[in-house]
Amino acid sequence: MRTGTPLFPLPTVLFPEGPLPLRVFEPRYVDMVGRCMRDDEPFGVIRIEENGKSSSETQLCRIGTLAIIADWFQSDGGLLGILAIGSLRFQLHATARQPDGLRVGDIEELPPEPRVPLPPEFVSMSSALQHLIQKLDRLYQGIETRFDDASWVSLRLAEILPIGLEHKQHCLELEDPLERLRYLRPLVRLSR
Structure with missing residues (x-):
């Protein structure tokens, strides 16, 4: 404590x-x-x-x-x-x-999230994130990118997507990156 x-x-x-x-x-x-x-x-x-x-x-x-x-x-x-x-x-x-x-x-x-290999079903979400980060180049300059890590991808999507604060808070509280990606999947589709 x-x-x-x-x-x-x-x-x-x-x-x-x-x-x-x-x-x-x-x-x-x-x-x-x-x-x-x-x-x-x-x-x-x-x-x-x-x-x-x-x-x-x-x-x-x-x-x-x-x-x-x-x-x-x-x-x-x-x-x-x-x-x-x-x-x-x-x-x-x-x-x-x-x-x-x-x-x-x-x-x-709380313990840090472990790195989790990105399952194939979420590769399109990682690709969308790469595109978003290129647009936000200055803000993410110097930050290590891990587009093959489900934890990193899910946290960055939750951070960048134009979703309500209650959705962002829910994503922060989730401890499973795959559950977070499943939660975000329909929101990624809506934001395109």
């Missing part, structure tokens, strides 16, 4: 090994990024549940992804920009608020 992990609640889902560009402007998150960079520690990206409540009452999903800061820059407007890369998934057990409003959590790191 990892205690006191800084959390960055967002209306998005970060997947293991996936890129997440962020512009950081709230002081609590600027401080958090500084601490994470200084201490070489990750922070947790966790999706905000859609419940219509105010930000102080927002509910968080129970599964998120640890993020490692891969790069940072200062934008023209003075905002801090970072590129975070997803690491391990985690299960959130408890949260607390620090005096500055930053949420921290007690989390349990």
Whole structure:
């Protein structure tokens, strides 16, 4: 169990090994990024549940992804920009608020997904992913591609496809990459 992990609640889902560009402007998150960079520690990206409540009452999903800061820059407007890369998934057990409003959590790191050879029935999905990644070249530049790995292919498809956040969260929570690919197959067809 990892205690006191800084959390960055967002209306998005970060997947293991996936890129997440962020512009950081709230002081609590600027401080958090500084601490994470200084201490070489990750922070947790966790999706905000859609419940219509105010930000102080927002509910968080129970599964998120640890993020490692891969790069940072200062934008023209003075905002801090970072590129975070997803690491391990985690299960959130408890949260607390620090005096500055930053949420921290007690989390349990979940094991990494093993590499699983891509079955022939999903080769067309891998081909579609290759095409999508070519279009998003800049964002995926420098990220190792594994188009023959069912886990990697399923996570990238869930990340890139224009599907609802509830579908993305469901994919993050699935532990079987083949089950994730079966879930995504009709959504890939719809997005073509």
